[in-house]
Amino acid sequence: MKIININDIVLQKILQIGSCLIEPASMLVSRTKTVCRLIPVFALLLSWNIAYSDDLSIGINHYNYDLSEFVTWMEQATREKKIPGVALAIVSREGIMHMQTWGVKSVETRAPVNTDSVFRIASMSKTFAGTAATLLVDQNYQSWDTKLVDLFPAMNLGTGNASKGITLKHIVSHSTGLMPHSYSNLLDDGISYDRIKPNFSKIPTVCQPGECYGYQNVVFSLIADVVEESTGDSYEKYIYEQIFKPLGMITASMGMDAYLQSDEATKPHSRGRGGWRIASNNPAYYSVAPASGINASIFDMSMWLRANLGAFPELMPEGFLSQLHEPIISTPRGNYFNRWSGLEKAYYATGWRALDYKGERVIHHGGGVRGYRSEMAFVPNANIGVVLLFNAESNLANDIVPAFLDNLINATP
Numbered sequence: 001m002k003i004i005n006i007n008d009i010v011l012q013k014i015l016q017i018g019s020c021l022i023e024p025a026s027m028l029v030s031r032t033k034t035v036c037r038l039i040p041v042f043a044l045l046l047s048w049n050i051a052y053s054d055d056l057s058i059g060i061n062h063y064n065y066d067l068s069e070f071v072t073w074m075e076q077a078t079r080e081k082k083i084p085g086v087a088l089a090i091v092s093r094e095g096i097m098h099m100q101t102w103g104v105k106s107v108e109t110r111a112p113v114n115t116d117s118v119f120r121i122a123s124m125s126k127t128f129a130g131t132a133a134t135l136l137v138d139q140n141y142q143s144w145d146t147k148l149v150d151l152f153p154a155m156n157l158g159t160g161n162a163s164k165g166i167t168l169k170h171i172v173s174h175s176t177g178l179m180p181h182s183y184s185n186l187l188d189d190g191i192s193y194d195r196i197k198p199n200f201s202k203i204p205t206v207c208q209p210g211e212c213y214g215y216q217n218v219v220f221s222l223i224a225d226v227v228e229e230s231t232g233d234s235y236e237k238y239i240y241e242q243i244f245k246p247l248g249m250i251t252a253s254m255g256m257d258a259y260l261q262s263d264e265a266t267k268p269h270s271r272g273r274g275g276w277r278i279a280s281n282n283p284a285y286y287s288v289a290p291a292s293g294i295n296a297s298i299f300d301m302s303m304w305l306r307a308n309l310g311a312f313p314e315l316m317p318e319g320f321l322s323q324l325h326e327p328i329i330s331t332p333r334g335n336y337f338n339r340w341s342g343l344e345k346a347y348y349a350t351g352w353r354a355l356d357y358k359g360e361r362v363i364h365h366g367g368g369v370r371g372y373r374s375e376m377a378f379v380p381n382a383n384i385g386v387v388l389l390f391n392a393e394s395n396l397a398n399d400i401v402p403a404f405l406d407n408l409i410n411a412t413p
Contacts, residue, residue, distance in 0.1 A: 062382075062409075063382045063384075063408055063409065064407060064408055064409075065384070065408075067090055067097065067098055067407065069407055070403060070404055070407040071088075071098065071100065073403060074086075074088060074400070074403075075102070077396055077399070078102055078103070078396065079102075081394055081396050082275065082276065083102070083103060083276075083390055083392050083394055083396065084103050084104055084106070084107050084267075084269045084276050084391055084392050085101075085102070085103040085104055085105055085113040085117065085119075085266050085269075085390070085391040085392070086101065086102040086103055086113065086388070086389070086390055087099075087100075087101045087102075087113055087115070087117065087119065087297070087298035087388070087389040088100050088101070088298070088386070088387070088388050088389075089298050089299075089301065089302040089305070089386070089387050090384065090385070090386050090404075091302050091305050091306050091309070091378075091384070091385050091386075091387075092306070092309065092383045092384050092385075093306060093309045093310050093311040093383055094311070094383075095306075096302050097384070099115060099298060099299070099302065101113040101114055101115065101117070101298065105117055105264075105265070105266040105267060105391065106266065106267040106278065107267075107269060107275075107276050107277065107278065108267070108278060113266065113391075114264075115297060115298055115299045116251050116264045116297045116299065117264050117265075117266050117297055117298070118251055118253070118259065118262050118264045118265045118266060118295045118296065118297055119266050119295065119296065119297070119298075119372055119374065119389040119390075119391055120259065120268070120292075120294075120295055120367075120369055120371075120372040120374075121294050121295070121296050121301070121367050121372075121374045121389070122285075122292045122367030122368050122369040122372055122373075122374055123217075123291060123292055123365065123366065123367035123368065123369075124294070124301075124365050124366065124367040124374050124376060125289070125290065125291060125292050125293055125294040125367070126220065126290065126291060126292075126351045126352075126365060127304075127308075127351045127352050127365050127376075128239055128243060128290075128294060128304075128351070129172070129220070129221075129223045129224075129289075129290030129291070129351050130172050130324060130349070130350040130351015130352060131243060131316075131324060131350075131351060132223060132227055132235070132238060132239060132242065132243070132290070133168060133171075133172045133223050133226065133227075133350065133351070134320060134323050134324055134350055135242055136168075136226065136227065136230050136231075137168075137323075138320060141230035141231060142168055142226065142230055143168070144167060144168055144169040145167050145168075145169070146167060146168045146226075147164070147165065147166065147167055148166050148167070148168070148171070148222065148226075149164050149166070151225075151226060151229055152225065152229070155197075155200060156200060156201035157176075157178075157200050157201065157203070157219075158176075158177070158178050158200070158201070158203050158204070158205040159201070159202065159203065159204050159205050160177075160204075160205030162177060162205055162207075162208050162209065163176070163177065163178065163205045163209065165208070165209045166178075166209045167209065168226060169210075169328065169350075170209045170210055171219065171220060171222055171223060171226075172220075172223065172350045172351055173328035173329050173348050173349065173350060174213055174214055174215050174216055174220065174329065174348050175209065175210050175211070175212070175213060175214075175328060175329040175348070176209055176214065176216065176219060177205055177206060177207040177208055177209040177210070177211060177212060177214070178203045178204070178205060178206065178214055178216070178219055179203055179204040179205075179206050179214060180213075180214035180215050180216070181214075181215060181216065181217070182203045182214075182216060182218055182219055183196050183199065183203070183217075183218040184216075184217050184218065186218075186284075187217060187218065187282070187284045187285055187287075187288065188282070188284075189284075190282060190283070190284045191284055192283070192284050192287035193218060193221055193284075193287040193288050194287065196218055200219075203219070210329070212329075213329045213330065213331045213348060215331075215348075216291075217285075217288050217291040217292065218288055218291070220288070220290055220291045221288040221289065221290045221291050222290075223235075223290040224289055224290050235254075235289055235290065236254045236255065236289065239254060239294075240254075243304075244300075246312075246315050247303045247304065247307055247312065247315065248303060249296065249300040249303055249304065250300070251264060251296065251297040251299070251300055252294065252295065252296040252297070252300040253294070253295045253296075254289055254293050254294055254295070255286050255289065255293055255295075256281065256283045256286040258295060259281075259286075259295045262295070264297065265295070266391040267279075267371070267391060268280075268281060268369075268370055268371015268372055268391060268392075269371050269391055269392040269393070270370070270371055270392070270393050271392075271393065271394075276392060278371075279370050279371035279393075280370065280371075281370065281371070282369065282370050285369050285370075292367070292369055298387065298389055301376065301387045301389070302387065304387075305376055305378055305385045305386075305387050306385075308321060308324070308325075308352075308363065308378060308385075309378055309380065309383060309384075309385055310380075323350060324349060324350045324351065324352060325349050325350075325352055325354060325363050325380070326349055326350070326354070327347030327348070327349055327354040328347065328348060328349055328350065329347060329348050330345070330346070330347055331346045331347060331348050331353070332345075332346065336366075336398045337353070337355065337364065337366075337398075337401070340357070340401075340402040341402070342357045342358040342402060342405060342406065342409075343355060343356070343357055344356040344357065344358070344359075349363070351365075352364070352365055353365055355377075357402075357405055357409075358405070358406075358409045359409075360379050360381060360382070360405070360409055361379070361380065361381065362377050362378070362379055362401075362405065363377065363378050363379075363380065364376070364377040364378075364401060365377075366397065366398075366401075368393065368397075370393070371391065371392065371393060372389075372390060372391055372392070372393070373390040373392065373393060373394055373397035374387075374388060374389050374390065374397070375387070375388045375397050375398075375400045375401050376388070377401045377404065377405070379405070379408065382408060384408065386400070386401070386404045388400050
């Protein structure tokens with residue numbers, strides 16, 4: 001177990017990303033030129049304001065900011081499950097409130113997990129894809145009403161005529177009206193996105209676009225096609241230049257090659273009869289990059305969560321965040337979070353889930369691929385969020401967010 005000295009981490013990151021200050025601003029679109037130059041150092045300097053903001057005193061009778069009970073529970077639960085490697089961060093807009101790592105990158109090498117250790121974040125990648133789509137709209141490349149059939153006339157999507165009305169907004173919110181989890185079974189079998197795309201016309205249309213929720217991995221990844229068609233850049237480059245670089249997410253990357261080449265990469269683990277063992281990677285899930293293609297450290301993800309809390313309005317202003325987090329389609333059943341006792345309603349927004357939990361609006365997403373689990377959630381009104389990374393497949397991850405929220409939200413306002 002390692003509790004992090006935040007000030008040391010911040011100083012180290014400032015030194016590591018200082019080169020961003022002298023890189024040509026022309027690499028970014030005009031809207032973010034200044035952001036690249038100012039955000040990384042400014043953002044990291046703000047991390048010194050750990051939990052001391054006046055904002056955290058707002059609603060003090062309603063929120064419990066004493067995190068010790070939650071962190072103690074986390075330590076005990078991960079120890080009982082013998083999770084190989086764990087990274088946890090709790091943040092506010094103003095900085096990192098708590099950051100801690102446990103365990104090892106690999107049960108074979110026993111190298112310890114640290115704040116730069118890289119995990120596959122799986123479906124939490126969708127939050128970046130939703131942001132990329134919102135950037136396209138914000139930069140006037142597309143509108144939310146852009147129809148996929150207009151962008152890609154040669155592509156047939158769905159078996160029903162209604163599917164011709166699928167828009168960019170339907171893609172980002174899983175409200176396409178197509179059969180849920182279309183072709184995820186082929187990803188499980190190791191078949192890549194490019195090989196699956198010719199079969200899009202065979203996906204059953206089950207309702208009118210916008211009328212029902214159907215979670216997707218393959219279809220959701222059309223966001224990359226839209227980015228590339230709109231900008232002429234690869235999806236990977238667009239995410240790097242528009243999000244990773246300006247936020248100082250210096251260990252974040254996309255794709256299997258970047259993961260394999262990283263000295264900080266953790267190994268995936270699955271549980272066998274003799275305990276935890278190294279699992280294989282399925283490269284097909286990297287081929288659906290918007291759905292599950294990102295690798296990141298706990299420090300990277302702390303910056304991402306803070307950005308979504310409104311820490312960096314120069315990059316993601318209030319109105320932009322409102323678009324991201326506004327509910328679009330109801331998700332009333334069939335998910336692990338629907339079983340959380342405090343849950344009242346659940347929706348999908350733009351690459352994020354929006355939950356009503358004990359009277360509070362919570363923005364959330366989880367992720368899981370072979371050998372990894374991840375969870376993140378934040379409460380905008382409380383100015384606080386949590387992110388957790390496991391290099392192991394464990395259902396314990398399902399309990400993290402409700403435990404955090406129950407610790408935060410007092411019984412009596």
